[in-house]
Amino acid sequence: MSDPRWRSSVVDMNRTVVSRRTLLGGALGVAAAGGSGVQSTAAVDDPVARWIRRNAVPLDDVRQLRRSIGTARIVGLGEAVHNTAEITREKHRVLRYLVERMGFRSIAFEEDWSLCTQVNEYVRSGRGDLQAMIGRMSPAWRSRELADMIEYVRGYNAKRRDKVFFAGVEYYSTRDLVYDAIDRYVARHAPGRLAELRRSLDPLRPGTTDMGQYVRWYWKEVGDKAPYISKARAVYDLVRRMPDQVIVHHARQIVSFYEAFDRPDAEIPAFRDARAAENVRWVHRYGGDKVVYWAASAHTANAPGLRYVVPPMPDVTFQNAGSSLRRWYGDRYRILGFTFDSGTTLGPMGPIDMPPASADWFEARLRAARSERFSLDLRRPANDAVRQWLRNPAKTRGYPEIGPASWMTGGSVAEWFDVLIHTRHVTAVTPY
Numbered sequence: 001m002s003d004p005r006w007r008s009s010v011v012d013m014n015r016t017v018v019s020r021r022t023l024l025g026g027a028l029g030v031a032a033a034g035g036s037g038v039q040s041t042a043a044v045d046d047p048v049a050r051w052i053r054r055n056a057v058p059l060d061d062v063r064q065l066r067r068s069i070g071t072a073r074i075v076g077l078g079e080a081v082h083n084t085a086e087i088t089r090e091k092h093r094v095l096r097y098l099v100e101r102m103g104f105r106s107i108a109f110e111e112d113w114s115l116c117t118q119v120n121e122y123v124r125s126g127r128g129d130l131q132a133m134i135g136r137m138s139p140a141w142r143s144r145e146l147a148d149m150i151e152y153v154r155g156y157n158a159k160r161r162d163k164v165f166f167a168g169v170e171y172y173s174t175r176d177l178v179y180d181a182i183d184r185y186v187a188r189h190a191p192g193r194l195a196e197l198r199r200s201l202d203p204l205r206p207g208t209t210d211m212g213q214y215v216r217w218y219w220k221e222v223g224d225k226a227p228y229i230s231k232a233r234a235v236y237d238l239v240r241r242m243p244d245q246v247i248v249h250h251a252r253q254i255v256s257f258y259e260a261f262d263r264p265d266a267e268i269p270a271f272r273d274a275r276a277a278e279n280v281r282w283v284h285r286y287g288g289d290k291v292v293y294w295a296a297s298a299h300t301a302n303a304p305g306l307r308y309v310v311p312p313m314p315d316v317t318f319q320n321a322g323s324s325l326r327r328w329y330g331d332r333y334r335i336l337g338f339t340f341d342s343g344t345t346l347g348p349m350g351p352i353d354m355p356p357a358s359a360d361w362f363e364a365r366l367r368a369a370r371s372e373r374f375s376l377d378l379r380r381p382a383n384d385a386v387r388q389w390l391r392n393p394a395k396t397r398g399y400p401e402i403g404p405a406s407w408m409t410g411g412s413v414a415e416w417f418d419v420l421i422h423t424r425h426v427t428a429v430t431p432y
Contacts, residue, residue, distance in 0.1 A: 047385040048385065048389045049368035051380075051386045052369050055380045056369035056370070056376050056422075058373065058374050062094055063101070065094065065419065068336075068375075069102065072333060073291065073332040073333070074284060074290070074292075074325060074332065075290075075334050076295070076334070077095065077294050078297030078300030078301055078322070078336065078338065079091065080339045081340075081345050081354070082141075082345070083140060083345045083347070083428060084426040084427065084428065085430065086340070088146060089148075090421055092149040094421070095294070099156060099292075100156075103290055105165060105290065106164065106166075106167065106283050106284070106287045106289045106290070106292070107166050107167065108284075108291050109166065109167065109168050109294050109295070110168075110169065110295035111141060112137075112174065113168040113169065113170060113249070113279065115136055115175065116167055120165060122154060123166050124166075126158070130151070142431060143432050144430035146429070165286075165287050165289070169295075170276060170279075174253045174257040175209075179201055179250075181246075181247065181250055182235065182250050182251060183197065183198070183201060185247045196238065197238055200238070201231075204228060204231055204258070218261055229255075229258050235251050236251040269308075269316055269320075270318035273320045273324070274319070274324065280325060293321075297416075297417075299321045300337075301323075302323050302325075302326040302335060303322060303410050304320070305319070305410040306408065306411070307409050308408055309398060334419070335417050336417070336418065336419045336421055341364075341366065341367065341424050342356040342424075342425055343426035343427055344427050345426070346431065347401055361396050362394060366422050372425070376420045377419050378390060390412060390413055394411055394413045
């Protein structure tokens with residue numbers, strides 16, 4: 001579609017996948033601006049600049065994060081924009097610490113559930129073709145750096161009995177493999193209901209590996225979607241009380257898929273993030289383990305009124321996934337925001353330059369720190385001036401393709417994040 005807010009949620013026809021980027025998965029660095037504006041440099045030695053310098057800790061050792069994470073059951077690792085090498089590697093480094101030193105055993109990943117069942121098989125058994133799997137992911141994840149993270153999980157699992165579970169939390173490309181799994185399960189455990197199941201299940205099968213084309217057809221060409229939604233709900237109702245919770249979750253994603261693309265475009269971000277939050281919670285309950293939620297900060301941040309601006313289009317405001325997780329888990333959900341000032345990212349058509357953060361974006365204030373790479377715990381003791389700054393309305397970078405005219409707001413930096421992991425300058429990932 002021509003509308004940049006939605007185009008990558010529809011179809012990447014060249015790569016035949018559904019991209020989640022424009023379903024508000026793009027960028028949420030962080031920004032806070034109060035009053036008439038934010039001064040952009042550390043030249044003014046004000047209380048905020050002094051507090052940042054005093055509390056910014058160089059990222060030589062991630063062990064410092066243990067105190068910030070504390071007893072959290074879920075940790076959100078949110079990236080300001082996708083496809084930057086430094087942020088992906090830094091998230092990988094934090095993930096390793098959470099897995100190896102803090103006992104996290106589940107990864108809830110911002111990608112389609114059905115595809116990630118194959119990634120999970122790969123990291124737990126070594127079976128499968130990782131390059132092919134990444135090629136079917138959203139363009140946001142097709143990088144050498146992301147592949148390195150997945151290979152790390154596979155290598156870690158190869159030596160362990162308590163293996164890391166890898167799960168997608170999105171529904172937008174629900175593939176045939178989950179339909180096949182439901183059919184096999186019912187055939188084995190409830191054969192008397194197999195014919196009933198197939199009457200609803202079989203007409204829903206995409207029947208193609210080109211999920212982008214299938215989404216476009218269903219979303220934009222099917223006028224009456226009610227029969228599809230009715231059949232999807234019938235499949236779920238048939239299996240919902242069966243003991244295999246993965247099978248039940250397969251059916252849940254089928255319902256989400258067919259319901260989502262029956263909604264007006266403006267309602268999809270809220271629907272998507274509500275389902276993502278529920279799926280993260282399901283991952284936590286299913287494994288009983290501590291969970292890393294790897295996604296864009298637009299999803300991981302605690303932003304119940306996130307507003308996305310891409311002029312001249314109308315603004316989009318919605319409740320994001322992180323705000324639901326914070327409401328359900330309180331301080332047991334901790335949020336790390338991976339931010340930057342300037343650099344380059346990899347867009348659909350090639351590298352995209354990202355100029356330094358605008359003066360009224362939060363990242364501009366972080367220039368007060370002496371280090372090029374640092375963490376900043378936003379809950380450290382602070383005076384009234386700093387606390388006011390942290391609580392002021394926040395503003396940050398939007399879509400890199402649009403430039404500084406695109407930005408996000410809705411809430412304060414202290415609401416959005418517990419800790420910032422900041423890199424002054426970033427470069428584009430290596431395509432995989």
